[in-house]
Amino acid sequence: MFSDRMRKLAYGSGLLGLYHRLRNQRTLTVVMFHRVLEISDPRWHSCDPEYTLEVGLFECCLAFFRRHYNIVSVDDVIAARRGARALPPRALLITFDDGWSDNVDFALPRLRAASMPGLLFVVADVIGRRLPFYQERLVGGWRLGRIIAGKLLAATGSAQLLRGNTLVDLRLAIAVLEKLDDNARERVLSAFADETDDGLSHMVASEDLRTLELGGIAIGLHGKTHTPMTRASDLDAELGGARGIVAEHLESTKPPVTMSFPHGSYDPAIVQCACEAGYELVFTSDPTLNLLESRPGWLLGRVGFEQSDIVDRHGAFRADKLALLLFCKPQRVLATDSTD
Known part of the structure; x- marks a missing residue:
């Protein structure tokens, strides 16, 4: 305007x-x-x-x-x-x-x-919990250089491909993860547990x-x-x-x-x-x-x-x-x- x-x-x-x-x-x-x-x-x-x-x-x-x-x-x-x-x-x-x-x-x-x-x-x-929500943990891991958006997306079982490793790409991968059932999502997140823990209390x-x-x-x-x-x-x-x-x-x-x-x-x-x-x-x-x-x-x-x-x-x-x-x-x- x-x-x-x-x-x-x-x-x-x-x-x-x-x-x-x-x-x-x-x-x-x-x-x-x-x-x-x-x-x-x-x-x-x-x-x-x-x-x-x-x-x-x-x-x-x-x-x-x-x-x-x-x-x-x-x-x-x-x-x-x-x-x-x-x-x-x-x-x-x-x-x-x-x-x-x-x-x-x-x-x-x-x-x-x-x-x-x-x-x-x-x-x-x-x-009383130290770690934030899984979406924020994934963003944190990406910002710290520990997570690649394409690898996260592949772990969800999606056949979709990402062109890069930007924050936009990461959010696309997280959106796919959010649609999984609870058990499938936890299996994916458990594979990235170390990469998503910054050691801080949030x-x-x-x-x-x-x-x-x-x-x-x-x-x-x-x-x-x-x-x-x-x-x-x-x-x-x-x-x-x-x-x-x-x-x-x-x-x-x-x-x-x-x-x-x-x-x-x-x-x-x-x-x-x-x-x-x-x-x-x-x-x-x-x-x-x-x-x-x-x-x-x-x-x-x-x-x-x-x-x-x-x-x-x-x-x-x-x-x-x-x-x-x-x-x-x-x-x-x-x-x-x-x-x-």
Whole structure:
């Protein structure tokens, strides 16, 4: 829509900000992060760049949010949902997915310094686990030069050939691996076990969740195993069962009342199951701004972005890019009630 020069001019002149203030007055924007790391951290060398933000850029994002939004907590959203109080104009909620230990190390201190709350959706089975999900382990092994995309693809039994060994090629191989049944996938992964272990600890422990809670980061659920819920063999375990597991690790010991769908995967039947499991708010990965009517909807969209989306070719933060990415997203009401 915009050339680079036009985008800079629109943001620098204040026109894009004015557009946002008028257009998005009655919306709730929910932003979605995953990992936040310093380049000097050993985990940086094996992390998935698609889901990782350098800590300085994260600070720039927080400053941008402060300038253009009113930051709210999930308790504020729940209170508005219950009709206790209204959300402020241009409300924004900060969320994180999965349960990465770097959220404690790097995201939490920056949020506390900015006096901003947040919400972490944790996968129940990763609590206290050292290694990340198999997709991230494979990306890590590839980034460390230990895995070749073509060899991984061949191990799946696929006759497809890859032209190179780029990250795109690796993701194609991982997509094939994801379609295998659990036993076949584990056989493939076991052959690459040494290549995918970087020796580092990536996921949160129980004490990390309590630290996050005390620091103003609420805890929600992101499934039990991180399996896409449309493929889950035991949906009750992924939804209701996982609530009890996570509650055992929390300071409050109360089961989470919010959740997000792993991989953004859901359908109407899964939404109904989430309702029956007792969640007050359910978050998708649908990239929409949540239009507020009399109160926030029960099913909410979220906007995510990669580091490459918000920087120039030298890696410097570009506020105009983030503004265009967030301000112009479609406005929707995904579901006003859990019965919709």
